[in-house]
Amino acid sequence: xxxxxxxxxxxxxxxxxxxxxxxxxxxxxxxxxxxxxxxxxxxxxxxxxxxxxxxxxxxxxxxxxxxxxxxxxxxxxxxxxxxxxxxxxxxxxxxxxxxxxxxxxxxxxxxxxxxxxxxxxxxxxxxxxxxxxxxxxxxxxxxxxxxxxxxxxxxxxxxxxxxxxxxxxxxxxxxxxxxxxxxxxxxxxxxxxxxxxxxxxxxxxxxxxxxxxxxxxxxxxxxxxxxxxxxxxxxxxxxxxxxxxxxxxxxxxxxxxxxxxxxxxxxxxxxxxxxxxxxxxxxxxxxxxxxxxxxxxxxxxxxxxxxxxxxxxxxxxxxxxxxxxxxxxxxxxxxxxxxxxxxxxxxxxxxxxxxxxxxxxxxxxxxxxxxxxxxxxxxxxxxxxxxxxxxxxxxxxxxxxxxxxxxxxxxxxxxxxxxxxxxxxxxxxxxxxxxxxxxxxxxxxxxxxxxxxxxxxxxxxxxxxxx
Ligand SMILES: [Zn+2]
Numbered sequence: 001x002x003x004x005x006x007x008x009x010x011x012x013x014x015x016x017x018x019x020x021x022x023x024x025x026x027x028x029x030x031x032x033x034x035x036x037x038x039x040x041x042x043x044x045x046x047x048x049x050x051x052x053x054x055x056x057x058x059x060x061x062x063x064x065x066x067x068x069x070x071x072x073x074x075x076x077x078x079x080x081x082x083x084x085x086x087x088x089x090x091x092x093x094x095x096x097x098x099x100x101x102x103x104x105x106x107x108x109x110x111x112x113x114x115x116x117x118x119x120x121x122x123x124x125x126x127x128x129x130x131x132x133x134x135x136x137x138x139x140x141x142x143x144x145x146x147x148x149x150x151x152x153x154x155x156x157x158x159x160x161x162x163x164x165x166x167x168x169x170x171x172x173x174x175x176x177x178x179x180x181x182x183x184x185x186x187x188x189x190x191x192x193x194x195x196x197x198x199x200x201x202x203x204x205x206x207x208x209x210x211x212x213x214x215x216x217x218x219x220x221x222x223x224x225x226x227x228x229x230x231x232x233x234x235x236x237x238x239x240x241x242x243x244x245x246x247x248x249x250x251x252x253x254x255x256x257x258x259x260x261x262x263x264x265x266x267x268x269x270x271x272x273x274x275x276x277x278x279x280x281x282x283x284x285x286x287x288x289x290x291x292x293x294x295x296x297x298x299x300x301x302x303x304x305x306x307x308x309x310x311x312x313x314x315x316x317x318x319x320x321x322x323x324x325x326x327x328x329x330x331x332x333x334x335x336x337x338x339x340x341x342x343x344x345x346x347x348x349x350x351x352x353x354x355x356x357x358x359x360x361x362x363x364x365x366x367x368x369x370x371x372x373x374x375x376x377x378x379x380x381x382x383x384x385x386x387x388x389x390x391x392x393x394x395x396x397x398x399x400x401x402x403x404x405x406x407x408x409x410x411x412x413x414x415x416x417x418x419x420x421x422x423x424x425x426x427x428x429x430x431x432x433x434x435x436x437x438x439x440x441x442x443x444x445x446x447x448x449x450x451x452x453x454x455x456x457x458x459x460x461x462x463x464x465x466x467x
Contacts, residue, residue: 002055004173005166009086010049019087026092030078031126034094037077038102041122042067042091045145047165051088059173060089063115070109071095074102099125103132107139111415113391114369115176117145118169140415145169148419175372180308181463185300188243194461195239195293196232198454199285203228205381207432209389209413209446210400210439218436219400219445223279231282234275238268242290246297254298254316261294284351284396284451291317291355292455296462307367307459311358318356350395351451359455365391366456371465375424380466382423382432384456389449390414396447410446 011019023041030039044051044060060083068076074097081091095102106121111134123132134141141150145168146160154160186194203225206213214225241264249257268286273279295313299305354361369387373380390411398404413435420427439445460466 002173002177004053004055004059004170005046005048005050006053006055008050009052011051011087012049015087016051019085023090026080027122027124030092030094031124034077035126037094037096037125038074038099039124040071040093040095040102040106041124042093043120044088044118045120046088046118046169047145048162052084052086055173055177057083057089059115059118059177060091062177063113063119064091066113066115067106067109067119067121068093070105071097071102073097074105099123099128100132100137104137107134107137108411110142111139113365114172114372117143118172140419143419148421171372175368180306181367181371181459181465182304182306183296183300183310183459183462184304186296186462188240188247188297191243191293191296191462192236192239194458195289196236197461197466198289198456198458199232199235199282200229201377201381201457202450202454203232205378205385207429207436208382208385208450209432209435210444211446211450216436216440219440219443223276223281227276227279228281230275231272231279234271235268235282235286238264238271238286238290239293242293243297246294246299247301249294249298254313255319257294257298258291258317258321261290265290284447285454288351288355288359288451288455289458292359292458307363307463310459311360311363314358315356318352322352322356350393351448354392354452359452361388361391362452362455362459366452367459367463367465370456370460377466379423381453381457383418385446385449385453386414386417386422386432388452388456389446392448392452394446394448397444397449400444401442406444 023043027039027041031037042060042064044056046056061081064081071093074095076093077096078094079092081089083089103123106123110116110119110121141152143149144151144154144159146164147154149159203212204214206215208218210219212218212220212223212225212228217224242261245257245260245264249260251257265286268290269283272282272286291314292310295310295317296305299310299313366384366388370380370384373383390413393404393407394410397406397410417428417431417435420431422428423432457466
């Protein structure tokens with residue numbers, strides 16, 4: 001295991017204060033040079049006298065990349081990245097945008113990502129006097145790395161030992177930096193069983209917001225857990241076919257492999273509808289899990305693979321898919337699916353977009369998160385489901401809510417859930433049960449998150465994360 005905080009170099013209080021001066025000066029200078037832009041200063045929050053190490057620098061670089069995703073709508077005018085300062089890595093990004101909009105995204109990154117909790121981001125615009133706080137934007141104050149209290153309180157009262165802080169940082173590092181998982185050469189039976197486990201574990205979890213579980217059909221009037229079991233069993237043949245398509249594929253153009261899978265996918269949809277008497281239980285999973293089964297079979301045809309290679313294969317398989325499928329809608333006479341309608345309304349690319357990017361939420365958020373969890377499988381999977389729900393734009397949820405504004409609401413529910421300790425605490429479980437009731441009453445459901453969880457379980461089974 002890589003130790004994030006290593007011995008030395010230590011810095012003095014004076015060095016820390018001088019560095020604060022230096023940062024503030026540099027930020028002000030940049031704001032003067034780019035008076036219409038927002039200057040974002042990025043650093044890590046590391047307690048104690050040791051502020052840097054090679055792993056911390058790696059983590060900073062990765063987090064900076066993730067932050068850039070959050071502020072992708074604001075053109076980057078200038079950036080300065082200083083990784084090796086003894087006082088810790090620093091970066092300055094100059095973005096074209098308004099202070100409030102940039103600040104909001106920076107706070108979203110800080111609060112919604114595992115890694116974001118280690119980051120301290122300050123935004124500045126020349127001539128704009130007010131400094132917005134998290135509370136001004138409706139967020140809770142920054143939470144302590146170790147406990148549920150506001151960080152300020154714990155710092156003031158020296159509530160924790162330095163060692164506890166180091167452990168929390170190490171846990172974040174392990175959860176977010178080791179996202180390349182090795183998948184050995186699995187047999188067809190192993191892959192198909194992992195796919196089936198994905199479907200059956202997901203429906204067995206309880207409580208889930210609005211989704212079908214063994215006790216209740218949730219916000220779905222036309223199905224029960226039995227419908228899901230029937231549907232899962234009907235798809236077993238399809239996963240065997242998907243495996244064969246990947247294992248036997250010999251060409252260079254992986255989009256051809258995907259086209260072959262699509263034909264099998266259409267047959268699988270018919271098998272599903274026959275088994276469920278016309279109810280759509282697993283259309284999303286037929287698409288996404290089929291892709292993943294084929295990709296795993298292809299990637300491991302000669303040797304073991306990693307999730308990073310798997311992601312590359314999937315992006316090759318789906319090259320051009322979003323453009324072909326969704327921009328061709330104008331000429332399509334058939335009724336649109338939820339994803340297609342939302343693409344037209346909100347430009348959300350949904351499961352197609354996620355697949356075309358190689359399922360980044362599964363590989364970079366859900367799987368590392370699941371790896372970082374402990375406890376019973378049901379607890380780990382409920383927490384992972386909520387982690388996913390807070391990380392995606394769930395087209396299924398948006399369709400039912402009728403507005404993309406539901407995404408921000410969902411993120412808040414996820415924060416509230418984890419603030420209560422998640423599935424391992426009675427408070428967290430009670431919150432999830434109440435959320436399930438609320439979802440049923442409002443006829444909401446997180447079908448997109450469920451599909452991502454199925455994929456996560458599939459990979460976790462193959463990679464030995466779930467045994
Ligand atoms: Zn604390």
